[in-house]
Amino acid sequence: MPELPEVETVRRGLIPAMEGRRIIGAELRRKDLRFAFPARMAERLTGTRVERLDRRAKYLLARLGSGETLLMHLGMSGRFSITADDIARQPGDFVYAPPANPAHDHVVLQLEGGATVTYNDPRRFGFMTLFETAQEASHPFLAPLGPEPDSNRFSGAYLAEVFSGRKSRAKAALLDQRVVAGLGNIYVCEALWRARISPRRQAGTIKGVRAERLAVAVRNVIAEAIEAGGSTLRDYAGADGALGYFQHCFDAYGREGEACRGAMAGKGCGKPIARLVQQGRSTFYCPACQR
DNA sequence: AGGGGGACCTGTGCGC
DNA sequence: TGCGCACAGGTCCCCC
Numbered sequence A: 001m002p003e004l005p006e007v008e009t010v011r012r013g014l015i016p017a018m019e020g021r022r023i024i025g026a027e028l029r030r031k032d033l034r035f036a037f038p039a040r041m042a043e044r045l046t047g048t049r050v051e052r053l054d055r056r057a058k059y060l061l062a063r064l065g066s067g068e069t070l071l072m073h074l075g076m077s078g079r080f081s082i083t084a085d086d087i088a089r090q091p092g093d094f095v096y097a098p099p100a101n102p103a104h105d106h107v108v109l110q111l112e113g114g115a116t117v118t119y120n121d122p123r124r125f126g127f128m129t130l131f132e133t134a135q136e137a138s139h140p141f142l143a144p145l146g147p148e149p150d151s152n153r154f155s156g157a158y159l160a161e162v163f164s165g166r167k168s169r170a171k172a173a174l175l176d177q178r179v180v181a182g183l184g185n186i187y188v189c190e191a192l193w194r195a196r197i198s199p200r201r202q203a204g205t206i207k208g209v210r211a212e213r214l215a216v217a218v219r220n221v222i223a224e225a226i227e228a229g230g231s232t233l234r235d236y237a238g239a240d241g242a243l244g245y246f247q248h249c250f251d252a253y254g255r256e257g258e259a260c261r262g263a264m265a266g267k268g269c270g271k272p273i274a275r276l277v278q279q280g281r282s283t284f285y286c287p288a289c290q291r
Numbered sequence B: 001a002g003g004g005g006g007a008c009c010t011g012t013g014c015g016c
Numbered sequence C: 001t002g003c004g005c006a007c008a009g010g011t012c013c014c015c016c
Helices: A004-018 A041-045 A133-138 A156-163 A170-175 A185-195 A208-227
Strands: A023-028 A050-056 A059-064 A068-073 A079-083 A105-111 A116-120 A127-132 A274-278 A281-285
Touching (some): A004 A105, A004 A116, A127 A133, A156 A208
Antiparallel strands (some): A059 A068, A068 A127, A274 A281
């Protein structure tokens, strides 16, 4: 569940189970995910309180009373589940109970209050690590990240500036986490479609109104996806059925051969969405609308 | 510099 | 039914 809106959805779902609660047990069922877990990780987690659960780009950051931060990345296939009897559920709360293969339950946290938070990740591209919260500004994963799409720093003028002189294609430039934090393959395709910019356009030529359109498209598609609870590409749904329906709103991603809904509002282009491969990944776009 | 290819892993869906 | 292949939301590293 990996791009920004999905990670944000996970964060909101985990808050009632984790925030303000002490970790009373931590079980690591293997020594690594994508990377080895840090030394004594279970001991360093046990007994400390989760003061707050933050997100930066696609990272979840659990602020611990110990002065450390637990940094978590879901990779391609990482998921959290919560089992709890006593957590008050509100409409729209994240409740995750999919059929997950328990062989891939790699980390299990017992929280004060009775909740069990389980991290499941078949492909193990995700990872977890601990760092001193005070050292965050120089953390190698976090320091290079560009602005969040909803931050004041992120704007058309900003994009035009960072793209200036870049020869890379628009698709690659937007996937670069140093440019803007949190976009992945899906939302890059969607944002470029909305902005009517070709994924093959040289980033350096995106300025002025085009850059403004792109910034607005990125901001809006991310905001709408968060509002929808993210996108769910596989077979799971929240117990209340409310989790992750943004995939039904895709205009480009996964729509190869289907009619373009028309980037110009109401005009209806109708030409088929095309697929191409850039940097080994599928790009979906409308060759007629996107220039 | 930028992009292609491969790597890391497992699961799923499709064509034959 | 079974097999093999393509492909999957992320990222890193080597190579040209």
